Amino acid sequence: MNPEEARAALDDVRAVKSRLTERTRWPLWRHLLYGLVMTMVSAAPAFDLWLQAALLIAAVALVPVIVWIDRRHFGMFVSGYQGSRTKWALLASIGVALAGMFAMLVLPLEPPEPTLLAIVLGVFGGSTALSMWWERLYRADLANEEPR
Amino acid sequence: MSELDEVLHRPARLQIVAVLAKVDDIEFATLRDIVAVSDSVLSKHLSSLVDAGYAKLSKAKQDGRQRTWAALTRKGKRAFASHMRALAELVEQAEAAIADELATE
Numbered sequence: 001m002n003p004e005e006a007r008a009a010l011d012d013v014r015a016v017k018s019r020l021t022e023r024t025r026w027p028l029w030r031h032l033l034y035g036l037v038m039t040m041v042s043a044a045p046a047f048d049l050w051l052q053a054a055l056l057i058a059a060v061a062l063v064p065v066i067v068w069i070d071r072r073h074f075g076m077f078v079s080g081y082q083g084s085r086t087k088w089a090l091l092a093s094i095g096v097a098l099a100g101m102f103a104m105l106v107l108p109l110e111p112p113e114p115t116l117l118a119i120v121l122g123v124f125g126g127s128t129a130l131s132m133w134w135e136r137l138y139r140a141d142l143a144n145e146e147p148r
Numbered sequence: 149m150s151e152l153d154e155v156l157h158r159p160a161r162l163q164i165v166a167v168l169a170k171v172d173d174i175e176f177a178t179l180r181d182i183v184a185v186s187d188s189v190l191s192k193h194l195s196s197l198v199d200a201g202y203a204k205l206s207k208a209k210q211d212g213r214q215r216t217w218a219a220l221t222r223k224g225k226r227a228f229a230s231h232m233r234a235l236a237e238l239v240e241q242a243e244a245a246i247a248d249e250l251a252t253e
Contacts, residue, residue: 017170020182071175075174
């Protein structure tokens with residue numbers, strides 16, 4: 001292969017990644033669904049054992065449902081771990097969920113405590129926003145990524 | 149110095165692998181639309197990638213129809229990364245040679 005052919009091959013890869021970028025746009029409801037799962041996991045410790053178990057089981061059960069929805073609606077599944085810059089959004093999202101969980105464990109919260117509601121809403125909003133940020137990073141990586 | 153991969157030499161095949169490298173799995177028709185090839189061309193390239201151990205295919209029923217899903221294997225990911233590095237090195241070397249030539253004139 002000569003350098004011109006190599007350059008053309010790299011251009012082809014950039015072109016197809018650009019077409020993939022156009023297809024990888026997830027709607028708001030999909031980000032809200034992710035936020036819901038993270039909030040369920042994060043808020044579980046605030047409740048009694050049965051409700052805790054129910055929330056965690058429901059969150060775990062929602063994961064394959066999300067995979068199924070992605071495959072059906074978008075014709076592909078892209079998991080959160082895609083390396084590159086997206087890992088920062090993923091780590092931040094895990095951090096938000098863990099911080100919420102920690103607050104539930106250490107603060108003497110009882111539903112319907114306003115502080116509890118504020119934490120739940122904070123985790124939900126934060127996780128949803130971080131999911132949207134993840135998408136932006138993923139699409140930016142697709143557009144700009146160079147071979148390493 | 150990375151080595152070029154014979155399996156990934158064909159442009160359409162390289163594009164297919166470039167898409168597979170950025171998703172966990174993708175449905176046949178979606179991949180076909182993104183790569184902009186015919187069903188038969190995509191089938192042929194996917195078969196070659198499966199034979200090389202670079203891709204895996206699975207079938208799943210959706211809306212009453214059997215659909216094919218493609219994913220890249222670990223071996224395929226490594227081969228793609230190495231091939232992309234080799235392509236980039238080839239271009240960089242050519243650019244460096246041109247720069248040297250211009251500097252000596």
